[in-house]
Amino acid sequence: MALIVQKYGGTSVGSIERIEQVAAKAIAARAAGDDLVLVVSAMSGETNRLVKLAHAVASDPDPREFDVLVSTGEQVTIALLSMALNRRGCPARSYTGSQVHILTDNAHTKARILGIDEARVRGDLEEGRVVVIAGFQGVDEQGNITTLGRGGSDTTAVAMAAALKADECQIYTDVDGVYTTDPRVEPDARRLDRITFEEMLEMASLGSKVLQIRAVEFAGKYNVPLRVLSSFEDGPGTLISYEDEEMEQPVISGIAFNRDEAQLLMRGVPDRPGVAYHILGPVGKANIEVDMIVQNVGADGTTDFTFTVHRNDYQKALEVLEATARELGAREVSGDNKIVKISLVGVGMRSHAGIASTMFEALANEAINIRMISTSEIKISVVVDEKYLELGVRSLHAAFQLDQAPVA
């Protein structure tokens, strides 16, 4: 008998019919002998309706009250799902974040979970109940209602699984797993049976929107096996866990990409210690998040400094940079917001040489010019012109044979 935490997102509980389907699914899992904790989001559309109400009252609503408001969305779902389970003869009990003491800091609308008092949940499980928990919400030390920010229900599910030492945390969503890349770009993209936490983090942060980054981090930190599955069709989904000796280990797991990048470049910066700080300090102060950073040392005692930011921050970053360039006596500032980032992700990279050259060769074969390169232990990212995104992803997918399941 296993203890499973299942999380159902807004689309999966988006109507009474779908809530009934979730109830049926849960009862089937119980019949198979598993203990179940269900974490649910607000019915799809409900959070938007509540946010609209808030904005009808105030353009910048009080954050504490905003959380009081939007947290009602999940509360409706937990009650309806528990009713559906009870009606079908399956004892169930619902809890809000506050009732099950999902303790968070007091950063309203984007709180972080500090702890969970799982004793009550465990008691219900022992008495044979299915426990239904409101995702996305918690309570601070003063008893104020908090929310974790959009997508926080994944984090709730993982935190609950960690607190209960659950055997698996299953995230039900509208896709049937994690793919080698976005199937809308590469129709030959293949569902992965397994992927490691580290790879998933790289995939998630680079634009595969299947799971919240924080949930994956949390799962990794507490070693909670995470599985992504479809609410609407049966299938094994994708298991996200730590690397495993016996695990078939492909060199490359997938290709992530990000369309929302913009590149900034400062040329001819007098090269002295502290240059990076001088350039990026004001950018950070302007609340602009920097992604890739590359610095090349030139021959004439100057250096070229390049970085990428979110496309929305491009204009602001450019202005900040121009001011800094005047101060530093840099030769030139330029930028481009029609670029994208493509990343090859795989823990197998660690032990395999030649990955980078295979990557660069594949891109060169298609005459795709690489504008920036950045590497980490398990990923290689390149910045290319926006127009090469699809071609680049497809040529890499083919070069690493990601359409074929790895040989055991």
Place this chain on the structure above:
Amino acid sequence: MALIVQKYGGTSVGSIERIEQVAAKAIAARAAGDDLVLVVSAMSGETNRLVKLAHAVASDPDPREFDVLVSTGEQVTIALLSMALNRRGCPARSYTGSQVHILTDNAHTKARILGIDEARVRGDLEEGRVVVIAGFQGVDEQGNITTLGRGGSDTTAVAMAAALKADECQIYTDVDGVYTTDPRVEPDARRLDRITFEEMLEMASLGSKVLQIRAVEFAGKYNVPLRVLSSFEDGPGTLISYEDEEMEQPVISGIAFNRDEAQLLMRGVPDRPGVAYHILGPVGKANIEVDMIVQNVGADGTTDFTFTVHRNDYQKALEVLEATARELGAREVSGDNKIVKISLVGVGMRSHAGIASTMFEALANEAINIRMISTSEIKISVVVDEKYLELGVRSLHAAFQLDQAPVA
């Protein structure tokens, strides 16, 4: 400086515009120097929407989960109202029933308030905040969300006023006060400036739906001055308080009536001790509430026993009674569900003789046959044919000159 608890019902907070009006009203009261606690209901229509969702899932939804569901209605209102106040520069903070520890028993959907931890509210008031509290809901000792049943927001307001020893509890509603009788029946009905708790209880329980009976009882028990006012127009409303030496004291305050009555009659019951119990015991066991009871002793050693029930219970009561009549050897059982009750209410009755005869004379003048009479210290009720309701109410209203303000 006074401490005022104001309660706004569903219609008063039925839209964003109306919530803004309540915020403006509250800010005006604060500007006048009062400390304010606002108790609010769900936006009108919202509770019905939630109940419909529940019934889409289960015809007889789990009561605990039902309370989790419907309590979100008020939670939405408290958040929106607090946002509106904060946006206008008036510091405000919202609390759910659970957050402010409105402790109730665990009778889900019709819980009773056991206590309130008012310390937190007092702290907010001291820091200059307006406190906004979700009506209608509480929490039991195990931390389960409970609701007080429809109209329970009035009770929340009174209980909060009692706990805080507030100077006044103001119930804002869609009428501008308590009237001598229903203006739809008697256009000359007059708004009362004052009425006593006891009178209000008789008026409320007899069909004047302005205030919840439990709220009036609570206010009387803890001596909380209660005022009924209109949300939509200015005016003094009606103050409900204890009788006061200096209070102008009309003999009769008002005329209540109840259309939902049915009368049952058992004739020729052998008159021996315990007859009333033998007749009413089975009625109570069938969960039928009995209102008026009259027993006349006959001359031949038998007695006639008459009582009234809610019209919905008429058929069931008749069946129960027929079975009992066979057991007791009673001569005849009959009934009538086309009857109504009209009641004259007034604390002045205690010290004034002749009220009953004036009443009976007025009805006789209109040839209205009285089928049953029942009296208490501050009320005289008669049962008459349904068709005489309007005529009876108007003739009594005129006979006691209720259209005219009493002379001080």
